[in-house]
Amino acid sequence: MNEAGKALLLNTVKEWMKFEAERERLTLVARELAAITGKVIRDALTVLRGQKMNVECESEDTMKILGVPVEVREVIEATFPNVKASVFVKCGGAQRSILIDPNLNISTGDQPIPYEQFKRGIPDVFMTNAAEFVRDAFLNVARGAGPAKEASTAKPAGG
Numbered sequence: 001m002n003e004a005g006k007a008l009l010l011n012t013v014k015e016w017m018k019f020e021a022e023r024e025r026l027t028l029v030a031r032e033l034a035a036i037t038g039k040v041i042r043d044a045l046t047v048l049r050g051q052k053m054n055v056e057c058e059s060e061d062t063m064k065i066l067g068v069p070v071e072v073r074e075v076i077e078a079t080f081p082n083v084k085a086s087v088f089v090k091c092g093g094a095q096r097s098i099l100i101d102p103n104l105n106i107s108t109g110d111q112p113i114p115y116e117q118f119k120r121g122i123p124d125v126f127m128t129n130a131a132e133f134v135r136d137a138f139l140n141v142a143r144g145a146g147p148a149k150e151a152s153t154a155k156p157a158g159g
Contacts, residue, residue, distance in 0.1 A: 015081065019078075019083070026076060026083050027085065030074035033074070034072055041063065041072060045134060053138070065091050065092065068137075070089070070137065086099050092137050094136035108125070
C-alpha cells in the first residue's frame with residue numbers, strides 16, 4: 001500500500017476513535033445525569049407521599065404515580081460523526097428531555113448549566129423543573145392516562 005492510502009486509512013481510524021471516545025464520554029454523563037434526575041424526582045414524589053397521595057417512591061426503579069410508572073432513562077443518538085445525548089423522563093402524558101451538549105452543558109430549557117457545576121450542587125431551577133414534571137404527570141394520570149381511571153370506571157360484578 002502506498003503512503004497516501006495508508007495515511008487516509010489511519011486518519012479514518014483516528015476519526016472513528018474520536019467518535020467512539022465522544023460516544024463513551026456522553027454515555028457516562030447521560031447515565032449519571034439520569035441517576036441524579038431519578039433521585040430528584042424521587043424526592044418530589046416523597047413530598048407527595050407525605051401528603052397521602054397515591055405514589056410509589058421506594059427506589060428510582062419503582063417510582064409510580066397513581067399506579068403509572070415513571071420512566072427516567074438516558075438516550076444516546078450516535079451516527080458517525082455526531083453524538084447527541086439526553087435524559088428522557090416520562091409518566092402518563094407528561095414528558096421532558098434534558099439535553100447534554102458536547103461541551104457537557106445541561107439544558108432543561110433554561111440557561112444551560114455546566115455539568116461540573118451540576119455535580120457539585122443541583123441547581124434550584126432543576127429541582128423546580130422536576131417538581132413541575134411530577135405535578136404535570138400526576139395531573140395527566142389523574143385525568144385518565146393511567147390505571148386509576150380504569151379502576152374507578154369499572155362496573156361492579158353482576159351489575
